[in-house]
Amino acid sequence: MTSTLTISDLTKRFGEIAALTGVSLSVAPGERVALLGHNGAGKSTLMKIILGLIPMTSGQVTICDAAPGSAAARSAVAYLPENAAFHPALTGLEQIRHYLRLRGESPSLAMGLLEKVGLAQAARRRIGTYSKGMRQRVGLAQTLIGHPRLLVLDEPTSGLDPVSRREFYALLDDLAAQGASILLSSHALTEVEARTDRILILSKGRLVAEGSLADLRRRANLPVTLHVTARNGYASDICAHLPESILVDGALHLTCPQSEKLETLGRITGLGDKVADLDVLPPSLEDLYAHFSRGPQP
Structure with a gap:
């Protein structure tokens, strides 16, 4: 399947400063990809190059086989900044009618777009009265104009309440199911952990890790955490059996290497009814991010 976005050996320098070095990645149709990185890691620079706002120093970037900033690429890409x-x-x-006219689309589509992002009831209110979360929804409605092939979203849930965030990701799921590619930058790691197909981690301008959450867990090989709840009176017995x-x-609470997880679970289940409950906690995306963002791993 041809990728919607393809980046090969991308480097961007600002004078003596390397903002991006040798970055290569792709985003397939219908794929939801999270772009993670600390402030200054190169996320914003990467997005600006994809959007055709700044030139690259070297490498190659194509959006639907077109160069960034070209008419074909602009028609295929939609962008939502953190502060719309x-x-x-x-x-x-x-506002949405205005954007529809600019894109050569019928203004009659505006209400449908606002309904999609949950703003139908506020459609005739002035934007000056909107909360930040409501303005973000206007921005999302604007990105949906013209059925873009690639959505570039920078902290898109900033300012949204928990219910609105769930609705937002449900909308992204629908768009991905229809074939749209999504590149999403976010610091809300617990959100993207469950709602993206693949994760990219930038550190100091380099792509230091990429893959599904399961892929990153295997590569990082961080310990597993287990929480054992003892039945009344048996805590000391379990402590003696699990001295660590x-x-x-x-x-x-105890941790063990991935390779010893099944053996440790066997020791715990062997305690029978002395154990009231057991929780197994694999490394979270936050743990993986902290691990990989320290720099390129061997």
């Missing part, structure tokens, strides 16, 4: 700004005197409906555990508020 709109004219405060316009209503949400007027730590007792905290009646529960025992």
Whole structure:
């Protein structure tokens, strides 16, 4: 399957400063990809190059086989910045109608787009009265104009409440199911952990890790955490059987290497009804991010 976005050996320098070095990646149709990295890692520079806002120093970038900034690439890409700004005197409906006209689309589509992002009831209110989360939804409605092939989203859930965030990701799921490619930059790691297909981690301008959450866990080989809840009166027995555990508020906490997980689980289940409950916690995306973002791994 031809990738919607392909980046090969991309380097960007600002004078003596290397913002990106040798970055290669691709995003397939219908794929949801999270782009993670600390401030200054190169995420914004990468997005600006994809959008055709700044030139690359070397390498190659194509969007639907077109060069960034070309008419073909611009028609295929939609962008949502972290802080979307709109004219405060316009209503949400007027703003989206305006963007539809600019894209050569029918203004009659505006209400449908606002309904899609949950703004139908506020469509005729001035944007100056909107909360940040509501302005973000106007921005998302604007990105949906013209059925873009690639959505580039920079901290798109900033300002959204938990319910709105779930609705936002459900909308992204629908768009991906229809074949749209999604490149999403976010610091909300617990959100993207469950709602993206692949994760890219940038550190100091280099792509230091990429893959699914399971792929990154295998590569990082970080320890697994287990929480054992003892039945009343059996905590000391379990501590004696699991001397590496730590007792905290009646529960025992221990870690083990991935390679010893099944053996450790066997030791715990062998305790029978002395154990009331057991939680197995694999490394979270936050753990993996901290591990890989320290720099290129061998």
